Amino acid sequence: MSLEIIFLIIYFIAMAGIGFWAMKKGQQDSEGFLLGGRSIGPGVTALRLQSSSMSGYMFMGAGSLGYTQGYFGMWYALGDLGGGILNLSVLGRRMRKLSQILGSITSIEYLEHRYPSKWIRLIAAPVALFCMFFYVLAQFIAGGRGLEMVTGVSFPVALAIAIGVIVLYTFLGGYLAVAYTDFVQAIIMVVGMVWILIATLIAIGGFTKGNEAIGAINPNMLTMWGADLGFQGQWGVIIGALLVFSIGYMGWPHVVVSHMAMKKPSVARTAGAYSLIFNLLFIPGPYLVGMFALILLPNLANPETAIFEVADAVLPTFAVGIVMAAIMAAIMSTADALLLQAGTIASQDIYARFINKKMSDGQMVWVSRITVLALALIGFAIAAFEPPAVAAIVIFSTTVLGSAFVPAYVCAVWWKKANTVGAISSMIAGTAVSVLWQVSGAPEATGIDPMVTGILASTAAMIIGSLASQANHPVPERIVRALDETAKIGPIPTKMLIGQDALLAGQAEMAGRNE
Amino acid sequence: MSELVLRTLVDEDYAQSILQAKAPGLEVTSARLRHHPFAGFIFDVSHLAGRVGRTHALVDYYTGKAFISGPWQAADPDRATQLSPVQDPQWNTIDFDTARQKAKSLLATAALRRARLAWKGGVREHRSVNKVWKPNWVLDAKLDGKSYRIMVDGLNGGYFFIDC
Numbered sequence: 001m002s003l004e005i006i007f008l009i010i011y012f013i014a015m016a017g018i019g020f021w022a023m024k025k026g027q028q029d030s031e032g033f034l035l036g037g038r039s040i041g042p043g044v045t046a047l048r049l050q051s052s053s054m055s056g057y058m059f060m061g062a063g064s065l066g067y068t069q070g071y072f073g074m075w076y077a078l079g080d081l082g083g084g085i086l087n088l089s090v091l092g093r094r095m096r097k098l099s100q101i102l103g104s105i106t107s108i109e110y111l112e113h114r115y116p117s118k119w120i121r122l123i124a125a126p127v128a129l130f131c132m133f134f135y136v137l138a139q140f141i142a143g144g145r146g147l148e149m150v151t152g153v154s155f156p157v158a159l160a161i162a163i164g165v166i167v168l169y170t171f172l173g174g175y176l177a178v179a180y181t182d183f184v185q186a187i188i189m190v191v192g193m194v195w196i197l198i199a200t201l202i203a204i205g206g207f208t209k210g211n212e213a214i215g216a217i218n219p220n221m222l223t224m225w226g227a228d229l230g231f232q233g234q235w236g237v238i239i240g241a242l243l244v245f246s247i248g249y250m251g252w253p254h255v256v257v258s259h260m261a262m263k264k265p266s267v268a269r270t271a272g273a274y275s276l277i278f279n280l281l282f283i284p285g286p287y288l289v290g291m292f293a294l295i296l297l298p299n300l301a302n303p304e305t306a307i308f309e310v311a312d313a314v315l316p317t318f319a320v321g322i323v324m325a326a327i328m329a330a331i332m333s334t335a336d337a338l339l340l341q342a343g344t345i346a347s348q349d350i351y352a353r354f355i356n357k358k359m360s361d362g363q364m365v366w367v368s369r370i371t372v373l374a375l376a377l378i379g380f381a382i383a384a385f386e387p388p389a390v391a392a393i394v395i396f397s398t399t400v401l402g403s404a405f406v407p408a409y410v411c412a413v414w415w416k417k418a419n420t421v422g423a424i425s426s427m428i429a430g431t432a433v434s435v436l437w438q439v440s441g442a443p444e445a446t447g448i449d450p451m452v453t454g455i456l457a458s459t460a461a462m463i464i465g466s467l468a469s470q471a472n473h474p475v476p477e478r479i480v481r482a483l484d485e486t487a488k489i490g491p492i493p494t495k496m497l498i499g500q501d502a503l504l505a506g507q508a509e510m511a512g513r514n515e
Numbered sequence: 516m517s518e519l520v521l522r523t524l525v526d527e528d529y530a531q532s533i534l535q536a537k538a539p540g541l542e543v544t545s546a547r548l549r550h551h552p553f554a555g556f557i558f559d560v561s562h563l564a565g566r567v568g569r570t571h572a573l574v575d576y577y578t579g580k581a582f583i584s585g586p587w588q589a590a591d592p593d594r595a596t597q598l599s600p601v602q603d604p605q606w607n608t609i610d611f612d613t614a615r616q617k618a619k620s621l622l623a624t625a626a627l628r629r630a631r632l633a634w635k636g637g638v639r640e641h642r643s644v645n646k647v648w649k650p651n652w653v654l655d656a657k658l659d660g661k662s663y664r665i666m667v668d669g670l671n672g673g674y675f676f677i678d679c
Contacts, residue, residue, distance in 0.1 A: 106624075344624075348624065361619075361623035361626070361637065361638050362637065364623060478578075493538055493658060493659075496534070496537045496538050496674075496676070500673075500674060500675050500676065501668065501671075501673030501674060501675055502675070503582060503668075503673065504651070504666055504668055504673055504674070504675035505675055506575055506577065506578030506580050507551045507575065507577075507578075507601075507649075507651055507666065507675075508666040508675045508676070508677045509578075509677075510551070510577045510578070510601050510604055511549050511551070511601045511651065511653055511666060511677060512664065512677040512678055
């Protein structure tokens with residue numbers, strides 16, 4: 001058995017161990033039932049948010065962009081760099097507070113509580129499930145490619161093993177376990193990525209020499225306009241590239257659920273700073289290594305394997321195992337969170353809400369299990385025979401989810417007039433416009449990215465829909481009061497504001513009315 | 516109709532000291548004990564490896580919010596008669612069956628989130644109490660010349676500003 005495989009096995013066992021440890025830890029505390037007891041501090045919040053949103057895309061898609069388009073990929077990196085801090089600053093504190101006041105546990109349930117209507121769930125759940133499937137598919141492919149390279153087995157076999165491990169992992173732990181394993185995985189990801197980057201820079205004689213060598217191959221790669229300068233002046237595409245990973249993540253249900261699990265709203269601020277540090281260390285790496293792979297491995301058949309191949313070429317054998325573990329960390333932390341979230345959406349947001357309202361908890365688990373297994377089997381069937389490009393799938397599904405949900409999540413905490421009609425219009429418009437724009441080939445014809453049109457359409461629909469229906473569908477009084485509570489930062493002394501127990505919000509409101 | 520008044524674990528002085536520890540200059544001018552009505556449930560929840568855990572849940576009748584609580588301690592009988600209930604606002608009140616559904620759904624979701632798909636299901640109601648009265652302190656206080664009304668949880672000392 002090769003050293004790489006031994007490292008991978010050790011890694012899988014270590015992650016399972018952390019899962020069991022966290023599960024045991026959670027059982028000692030009844031609050032552990034809920035979102036890890038809403039007990040997650042800034043370090044774990046930040047790194048969990050980042051590792052579950054970075055995914056296998058960073059090791060395959062980002063490397064491929066660097067390899068094929070040079071510094072153009074940095075537009076995506078720039079958006080990604082600010083994404084974590086933007087997500088935590090815009091949504092973090094307020095969403096944590098509002099979700100607790102409204103008693104929401106899942107992110108789709110949170111939307112339905114904020115915009116009270118069964119239609120919210122009926123629209124949001126399938127859209128989220130549809131996009132999550134594509135995102136999971138990308139993780140499966142990335143995992144399969146990685147194992148194929150390390151073990152030398154054929155891609156379908158490697159894919160089956162990767163999917164099997166990911167699905168098995170979905171059965172371990174709980175939110176707390178996920179949070180802690182994601183935290184460890186984030187650290188492994190940073191160490192692995194920085195290691196590959198440093199080894200690559202040493203192999204090519206340093207950053208400046210590397211750039212000179214790239215310039216000798218194709219000087220256009222050193223500009224941010226693409227390998228054939230095709231993106232020069234294409235601001236519609238560039239703005240889309242900046243938006244997709246900066247605000248697109250705010251639409252991801254499995255990512256925003258991190259906000260709801262924070263120990264207290266003020267955690268968001270510190271977590272934002274930590275996530276920025278993580279991003280600065282991690283994000284530029286894959287794009288740069290992908291680009292410098294052109295010097296070390298100029299004739300790669302599949303640019304998506306650039307980082308794997310570079311790691312194999314520049315690192316000692318034992319280090320390849322560790323780096324592979326880092327890559328699997330990125331893939332697994334995203335895939336298992338997505339699968340579990342998809343199972344929850346299918347069982348609670350669709351089956352229990354619309355098909356069998358008297359669902360027992362045993363049935364709930366079975367619907368979740370069947371959903372996870374069905375997604376795994378369909379994913380395998382698609383990926384084994386004609387695997388699409390990881391970058392394309394991730395960018396497409398992030399675009400659709402971002403367009404569909406970002407205005408709904410942002411307005412939920414920042415705009416009191418945002419009502420159910422506005423939210424429904426926004427989700428439908430965002431989904432329809434971004435999907436149609438993509439499949440109709442409009443991005444190539446107009447030079448405008450679907451993220452731009454999708455987010456514009458959903459934002460306009462939210463504003464117009466909410467304002468036009470205020471008379472017939474006003475925001476319920478209890479929601480307005482909850483929002484007042486969420487926004488309260490003024491007259492309460494700052495030191496006392498931070499320590500407030502939001503569980504008392506409803507009781508304080510009722511007692512206050514009668515005093 | 517079964518009813519239970521919970522013992523006040525945080526007395527007036529302790530409630531005051533909790534706030535003053537956060538804001539040393541805060542002066543409490545008056546304090547009243549109010550009782551908030553909840554539906555109470557005790558469930559047996561199956562965990563992994565065949566273990567069963569007993570969990571208490573309270574559902575607020577006035578807001579519909581369900582949460583998991585620690586085990587309940589009843590107030591002394593003479594103290595229990597000094598009940599000062601918060602009035603029913605009558606615009607958001609839920610009935611007992613709805614409360615039961617919310618409590619059960621909370622525990623099922625929470626158990627699934629913890630044990631994930633390895634959970635086999637199994638949330639069984641062990642006991643229910645139609646009305647559990649939870650004590651909260653309502654304190655009037657002054658800090659830097661400004662007046663505040665603050666609620667302090669009579670069970671765990673958590674606090675929340677009612678108005679300023």
